[in-house]
Amino acid sequence: MSWPIIRALVTKDLTLFFRNRFFAFISVLGIVAYVVVYFLMPASVDEELDIGLYAPVLPPIFEQLQGDGLSIETVDSVDTLKDGVTEGRFLSGVVLPEDIMEKLAAGDKVTVDVYFASDTPEELKDAVTNLIQELAYIQSGQILAVDISEEIIGPDMLGMQIPPRDRMIPFFAIFLILTETLGLSSLISEEIEGRTAQALLITPMTVNGLFLAKGITGVTLAFGQALLFIAITGGLNQQPLIILLTLLLGAILVTGIGFLLASAGKDLMSVMAWGLPAIIILAVPAFGVMFPGTVSDWVKVIPSYYLVDTVHLSANFGFSWGDIWQNLLILLGFDIAFVLLGIIVLRRKLT
C-alpha cells in the first residue's frame, strides 16, 4: 500500500467533490444553515408542565386542572405512565391510590407515587410536589398529610434539562454526516460508470488501495463537516474525545453505506433514488432526540441511533465513557458490518 498513491487519489476525490456544484452547494449550505438555525433557536427551555396521571378514581378537582403552564394527561396504567416519563412525553407521572377519596374524607395519610424524568430540574420537582399537596387541600378543605414517594426513571440527569437548540446539535451533526453518504456514493458510482476506475486499476493502484482512498475521502468529508458544525456550536464543551470518536465512527458508518449505495446506483439520480430513503431511515433516531416520545424502542435497530444517542448524551449531559461504551461498541459493530458488506458488493462491481 503506497501512501503517496492513496493521497493522490484522496486529493483528486476531494477536488472533484467540490467541483460538483450540487454537493459543494448542499455541503456549504448545510453547515451554514444548521449553524444559523442553531443560534436562532431559543437558548432557554419551555417550562410548561406536562404531567401524566394514573388514577383509578379521579378526584373531581383533577378533572378541572388544565390551564396555563399545566397539561395533565390521564393514562390507563402505571406502566404506560412510566413509559411516558421515560420517553419524555411527561415531565412527571403521578399515581393516585384507588382509595384516595376515602382517605382524604377520613383525613388519613395518603401516599402518592410520583415518577420524574431523569432530566427534571429540582424546582420543577418541587412545583409538582406542591401542586399535589395543594390539590389535596382544595379537595378535602383541610391540610392533610400527603406522603409523596419520588422515583427517578432512567439515568439521573437532575438539573440538566437542556434548551431545544442544544437538542439540535446531534440532529444537525447527524444530518451533515448522512448527507455525505450521497456525495461519496455519487463519486464512486461516477468512477465506475465513467470507467475511470478501470484506468486507476491499471496503474500500481490496487483494489484495496482504491477502497482505502475512497474510505478516507468519505470519512474526511463526513467527519470534517460534522466536526466543524459541532465545534462552532459549542458541542465539544463536554466530553470532546467521546464526541470526536462517535462522529468518526458515524463517518465510517456512512462510508460503508456509501459503498453499498454506489454499487446500486449508476449516476447521481439513481444514487439519490436509493440514497434518500436510506437517509430518511437513518435520520429517524435524530428526530427522537429532537422530539422525545415520538419514537420508541424499535428505533434501536437503526444503526444511526447509537450515533445520535451518544452525541446527545455526551454533548448535552456530559455522559462519560462508562455510560456510553455499549453504544460505541454497537456502533463499531455496525461500522465493521457495513464497510465489509459495502466492500464485498462494490468489489464485485469493480472487478
Next chain:
Amino acid sequence: MAGDAIVAEDLTYRYDELVAVDHISFKVAEGEILGFLGPNGAGKSTTVKVLTGQLQPREGQAIVLGIDIARDPEKVQAQIGVCFEITNLYEKMSAEENLKLFARLFGVPRFDAGALLARVGLAGRERDRVEEYSKGMKQRLMVARALVNRPRILFLDEPTDGLDPASAENIRKVILEERQRGATVFLTTHDMMEADKLSDRVGFINQGKIVALDTPHNLKQQYGKRALRAQVTSPDGGLESREITMDKPETAGAVQELFGREKVVTIHSEEASLEDIFINITGRGLTE
C-alpha cells in the same frame, strides 16, 4: 534479437459460457509493433484485458516483461501504458490535472505535463477542463495518459477509431516515436490501413482464435492475390476492365496477349489488402 515483451501461452478467457479468447499463443518481441486485428467481438479487447491484468486468464498464462501477469499484476502495470477503447478521463479536471494525477499514481518524479501534451498536439489547452474537449482531443489525451510513465509496453485499443484524419495522424506519429524509443506496442484495431502502415507484424483474431500471425508482407504473399488491372477500349468506344492474376506461370503470356490484342488505356498493379486477406482466411469481413 531482442527478448520477448509478451508471451501468451494457451491463453483462454470465458465470460460464463462464452469463450472470448480461445487457447491463443503468441509472442511479441521488445520494440515491436504488433497489430491485433479482428472484427467487433472477436476477442481483441478481452485479450488486452488479460494481458494488462484486468482479467485473470481461465487457462494458460501470459508472461509480460518476464512476469506472470496473473501472479503479480501490479509489477507489470507499473511498466505498461494502456489507452482504452472507450474514453475514461476525469471530465471535470483539466488535461494537465488528469496527467499529473496518473504521474503521481505511477510515482513519476518531475513530471512535465506540458511537454507530453504538446507531443499529442494539445499545447495551449492544458488547463481546459476535459469536458470542453472534442472527441479527437480526448483521444489524444488518452494516448498522452498512457505515456505518462514512459511505458515499456504500450497497449492501444482502437486509438484512432472515429477520429478526424489530423488527429489520427498525430496518434500514428506518436506510436512510431514510441517504437523509436524502444517501447513495444500492442495495437488492436480494425483499421486495416493503419495496421498495415504501423505494424511490424499483424495477428488476426476471429471468434477468440488467432487465425494468422505474420508480417503484413508475408501475409499478403501467403494469402493475398496480386493482380494487374487494366482499362481497355471496347469495340463500341467505351472502357472495359481486364484483370490478370500475377505470380502464375501463365501471367507473362496473358500480359503479352493483353497488349497485343487490346488497346490499353491504363494499367496498374494491385496488391491484396489486409482486409482481403482477413476475408480470405475467415470468410467474413472485419466490420461484420
